[in-house]
Each structure stands twice: as structure tokens, then as C-alpha cells.
Amino acid sequence: MRERTTGNVLFRIVSPVAVSGLLVALWWIAVSMTRDSIMPTPLQVALGFGELVQKGLLVKYTVASLFRVTWGYLLALSLGVPLGLALGWFAPVSIAVNPIIQLLRPISPIAWTPLAILWFGVSDLSPIFLIFLSTFFPVVVASAAAVGQINRVYVRSAINFGISGYALFRKVILPASVPQILTAMRVALGVAWLVVVAAEMIAVNSGLGFLIIDSRNAGNRYDLVVAGMVIIGLIGLVLDLAMRQLRRIKEFEWGFLGG
Amino acid sequence: MDRPKIDVRDLWKRFDGQGTSIEVLSGVSFQVHDGEFVCFLGPSGSGKTTLLQIIGGFDAPSRGEVLVDGEVVAGPHPKRIFVFQESGIFPWLQVRQNIGLGLGELPPLERKRIVSHYIEMVGLSGFEAAYPHELSGGMKQRVQVARALAVNPDVLYMDEPFGALDSLTRLKMRAELVRIWERERRTILFVTHDIDEAIQLATTVIVFTPRPTRIQTVIEVPLPRPRDLESPAYLAIKEQICQEMGVPLRI
Ligand SMILES: Nc1ncnc2c1ncn2[C@@H]1O[C@H](COP(=O)(O)OP(=O)(O)OP(=O)(O)O)[C@@H](O)[C@H]1O
Numbered sequence: 230m231r232e233r234t235t236g237n238v239l240f241r242i243v244s245p246v247a248v249s250g251l252l253v254a255l256w257w258i259a260v261s262m263t264r265d266s267i268m269p270t271p272l273q274v275a276l277g278f279g280e281l282v283q284k285g286l287l288v289k290y291t292v293a294s295l296f297r298v299t300w301g302y303l304l305a306l307s308l309g310v311p312l313g314l315a316l317g318w319f320a321p322v323s324i325a326v327n328p329i330i331q332l333l334r335p336i337s338p339i340a341w342t343p344l345a346i347l348w349f350g351v352s353d354l355s356p357i358f359l360i361f362l363s364t365f366f367p368v369v370v371a372s373a374a375a376v377g378q379i380n381r382v383y384v385r386s387a388i389n390f391g392i393s394g395y396a397l398f399r400k401v402i403l404p405a406s407v408p409q410i411l412t413a414m415r416v417a418l419g420v421a422w423l424v425v426v427a428a429e430m431i432a433v434n435s436g437l438g439f440l441i442i443d444s445r446n447a448g449n450r451y452d453l454v455v456a457g458m459v460i461i462g463l464i465g466l467v468l469d470l471a472m473r474q475l476r477r478i479k480e481f482e483w484g485f486l487g488g
Numbered sequence: 489m490d491r492p493k494i495d496v497r498d499l500w501k502r503f504d505g506q507g508t509s510i511e512v513l514s515g516v517s518f519q520v521h522d523g524e525f526v527c528f529l530g531p532s533g534s535g536k537t538t539l540l541q542i543i544g545g546f547d548a549p550s551r552g553e554v555l556v557d558g559e560v561v562a563g564p565h566p567k568r569i570f571v572f573q574e575s576g577i578f579p580w581l582q583v584r585q586n587i588g589l590g591l592g593e594l595p596p597l598e599r600k601r602i603v604s605h606y607i608e609m610v611g612l613s614g615f616e617a618a619y620p621h622e623l624s625g626g627m628k629q630r631v632q633v634a635r636a637l638a639v640n641p642d643v644l645y646m647d648e649p650f651g652a653l654d655s656l657t658r659l660k661m662r663a664e665l666v667r668i669w670e671r672e673r674r675t676i677l678f679v680t681h682d683i684d685e686a687i688q689l690a691t692t693v694i695v696f697t698p699r700p701t702r703i704q705t706v707i708e709v710p711l712p713r714p715r716d717l718e719s720p721a722y723l724a725i726k727e728q729i730c731q732e733m734g735v736p737l738r739i
């Protein structure tokens with residue numbers, strides 16, 4: 230691991246830039262060769278990007294999207310992690326609740342859109358609800374699985390030292406599950422970011438998803454469509470990099486060795 | 489007053505699976521006195537771990553009972569600490585937090601004093617703030633031993649605690665354990681399938697048969713300490729155990 234990361238810093242910077250540059254060049258050549266009037270060139274996208282910044286739409290829509298993701302995601306974590314831990318620890322809870330979770334889990338959050346609009350109308354609440362759904366189930370399942378996989382020896386040692394009840398939960402069950410939960414949280418944030426765009430195309434009048442669908446509908450502004458896509462990609466990348474930092478927490482490094 | 493510290497009375501244990509049922513312990517009885525160092529010796533799969541877990545209160549026998557200090561064991565007890573073969577310490581806690589695990593009730597200063605004392609005893613000074621994944625296998629086991637000793641237990645149950653270590657480290661750990669035992673005189677029940685390890689450590693070796701397991705023989709080891717691993721008396725005991733277990737002395 231270490232050997233590779235410190236290997237050649239120059240290569241690690243130059244090669245991705247070169248590959249990306251090559252793709253942009255190919256895109257540019259392809260558009261100019263086909264003389265397609267709708268498909269934008271990279272330059273047009275860059276200009277469109279500038280236009281969005283100038284009009285203040287970029288910041289406005291990004292904030293709108295992030296706002297929805299934040300609330301839907303945090304809500305899902307604050308309910309999903311405790312529920313998952315309870316499912317993993319208390320067999321009766323699992324027997325009662327698990328079947329319905331397994332049934333709801335495979336339903337794409339997007340399939341809930343009509344119900345979301347019915348219940349919450351065209352407001353922030355609809356995408357928040359959809360993001361909540363997309364994050365909640367994976368987090369519940371991962372938290373429950375994390376508890377199920379705790380090394381029995383940890384629990385036995387704790388009991389041997391007289392640790393039981395809530396202290397057992399706080400000192401053993403929770404910390405032993407954290408690495409897997411962190412991984413699930415990172416994946417879930419990625420999913421939430423995918424879902425917010427889809428939700429905003431249908432259920433609201435702002436946000437990056439809306440920007441894309443609106444730019445297309447109002448005059449085939451494909452330069453803005455692609456600019457929006459690039460922004461979504463960049464923000465997704467930043468979110469994932471931020472979540473990745475969680476595994477640096479010294480206390481939980483053990484859970485990510487070799488990962 | 490000669491009540492045994494640990495009184496194991498006619499233990500039977502069978503594991504029932506789907507359509508299968510294996511008899512692991514079939515009538516094991518013995519007594520351990522306060523301050524004894526008893527080694528369980530037996531072939532792999534003979535039920536040594538099962539027996540120790542039952543004595544430790546982590547598992548229930550199918551029949552029979554275990555008494556410690558005259559009371560029937562119904563579950564684990566904080567005065568009788570189990571040292572597991574591996575990964576018994578918590579990877580999310582630093583060395584000093586792991587060792588202090590059983591000291592939650594004490595005032596912080598007292599706790600700190602005890603933790604420092606045992607960190608020094610097991611030779612981990614300088615590693616107080618390290619996490620287990622930053623330690624070697626032998627160091628991790630020393631943390632586990634220190635964690636057990638820190639609560640001042642009456643009894644230690646050790647299930648092949650050095651089994652995963654290289655032979656040099658094992659020798660050192662044995663020496664340390666004997667030193668600690670000589671100073672603090674706790675009762676120790678120690679599982680191993682290494683004949684030399686048993687003779688080096690024990691005051692009494694209990695040899696088990698293959699499954700279904702009973703006691704094959706009980707051998708006292710009256711050798712003075714430090715034990716000379718090449719003395720005729722040592723080798724005589726080794727030969728006796730090898731014969732009991734059907735192990736060739738020469739290869
Ligand atoms: N929970 C269980 N369910 C079913 N069978 C079990 C269980 N625990 C142990 N056994 C069986 O009991 C037998 C004895 O196991 P045990 O772990 O006590 O042996 P051991 O003497 O400690 O062996 P080793 O020296 O290899 O550690 C084995 O055959 C094992 O398959």
C-alpha cells in the first residue's frame with residue numbers, strides 16, 4: 230500500500246490530467262467533425278458554466294441540492310443507524326421489523342416519487358423524503374449486519390469484566406460496528422447524491438437536477454446541461470473524498486486495514 | 489479448611505446439531521486448589537476450550553456442575569478472567585484504555601496508577617497510547633494478560649494464550665507468566681496442546697483423552713523453579729506424558 234502511494238508523485242498528478250485532457254480533446258474533435266449544432270463543445274460548456282456563475286444560478290442550485298441531501302441524509306442516519314443496531318442486537322426486533330425492511334428495500338426511491346408529490350407537493354420535502362429513503366435502507370441493513378458480525382470474543386470479554394446493558398452497547402457494540410457503518414455512510418451519501426438529481430428533475434423547481442432538465446426543456450441549452458453534469462460530478466467527488474477522511478480517525482483505523 | 493478453589497463435578501457436554509450430536513465431555517471431574525497452576529493438555533478437538541468455557545461460565549454443561557469457592561458457576565464473574573486465544577482486546581481502544589477496561593469503578597487516579605503498574609509489568613512502557621493494530625501479536629497478548637491482571641482476579645482462565653506466537657516469544661511469555669504467578673499466586677487454568685509448555689508452567693498437568701473426553705491422567709510437576717528444561721527430572725516427566733498421549737519421543 231505505502232509503497233505504491235509514495236511511488237511517483239509526478240505520475241500520480243500527470244497521468245490523470247493527461248487522460249482527462251485526452252478525453253476532452255476527443256469530445257471536442259467528435260463534436261466539430263459531426264458539426265452537430267446541439268451537442269456543445271468543451272469551450273461552449275465552459276462558457277455555459279461562466280453564464281451560470283454570472284447569473285448566480287450555480288451557487289443557488291448547488292446550495293438547494295446540498296440542502297436537500299443534507300437533511301434527507303442526516304434524517305436517514307439518525308433513524309437508520311439506531312434502528313439497524315437494534316435489529317442487529319435484539320432478535321425480537323429483528324423478527325418483527327426485518328421482513329418489512331427487506332420488502333421496502335428493493336423499491337427504487339424514484340418509484341416513490343408519485344407518492345412523495347402526493348404527500349409533500351412540489352416542495353423541498355419531496356426530494357428530502359426520496360433522499361431519506363435511498364439512504365435509510367442501506368444504512369439500516371449495514372448497521373444490523375455490522376452488529377451481527379461483531380467478534381463474539383469482544384462481547385464475552387466485556388461481560389467477563391462486568392460490563393452489561395447500556396454500557397455494553399456504548400463500550401463494545403457501537404464502537405465495534407463503527408467501521409462498517411462508516412463505509413455504509415460513505416456509499417449512502419453517494420447514492421443520496423445520485424437520487425437528489427433524479428428527484429429534482431421531477432419534484433421541484435430548483436437544484437442541479439432541475440437545472441439540467443430545465444436547460445433542456447427551455448431551448449435545448451445543452452451547454453448548460455453538460456455544465457450541470459460536470460458540477461454534479463465534481464461535487465460528488467468532493468463529498469466522497471470528505472467521507473473517505475472518516476477512515477483516518479485513529480480509533481477506527483483497525484476497521485479499514487488493507488482497504 | 490481445605491475446600492478446593494474450583495470443584496468440577498461430573499461434567500458432560502454434548503452439542504446437538506441438525507441430525508448430528510457430538511459428545512464432547514463425558515464425565516470430567518477434578519479439583520483445583522487456591523494458587524495452583526493447572527495445565528489442560530489434550531489433542532486438538534478434545535474439548536479443552538469447551539471445558540474451560542464451561543468453567544468460566546460462558547457455556548452451560550449438559551450435566552454436572554462447577555463450583556468456585558463453594559458456589560455453583562452460573563455465568564462469567566469479574567474476579568475470574570478469561571484470556572482468549574486471540575483478539576480478546578478491543579481494537580478501538582488504546583493500550584492503556586484496554587488495560588483499564590475492568591477498572592471503570594475506580595477513581596481516575598487510582599485507575600491510572602494500576603494501569604501504569606501493569607503496563608510496566610508486561611513491558612509495554614512507551615506503548616500506552618498505541619492501538620492494538622500497531623502492536624505485534626506478542627504485545628497484544630501481553631495487553632490481554634495485563635488487562636486480566638489489572639482487576640486483581642482470583643482466577644485466570646487462559647485458552648492457549650500464546651498459541652499464535654512464534655516459539656521465541658512464547659518462551660518469553662511463559663517466563664513472564666511464571667514470574668507473575670510466583671509473585672501474585674493466582675489460581676491459573678491454562679489450556680495448551682504443547683507438552684513442553686505444560687511442564688514448564690504447571691504445578692499440575694491434566695491430560696485429556698480424545699473425544700468423548702475424560703481425564704486420562706493427572707500428573708504433578710514438583711520441579712523447582714526456575715525449571716531446567718534439560719534436567720533428568722524434567723525429561724522424565726516429559727517422557728511419562730508422551731507415553732500417556734501416545735506421542736513418539738524420537739522422530
Ligand atoms: N458451539 C459448538 N457447536 C457444536 N460443536 C462444537 C461447538 N463448540 C465446539 N464444538 C465441538 O466440540 C469439539 C471440541 O471442541 P473444542 O474447541 O473444545 O476443542 P479443543 O480441545 O479446544 O481443541 P483445540 O486444541 O483444537 O483448540 C470439537 O469437535 C468441536 O467441533
Ligand SMILES: [Mg+2]
Binds near residue numbers: 536537538647
Ligand atoms: Mg481450543
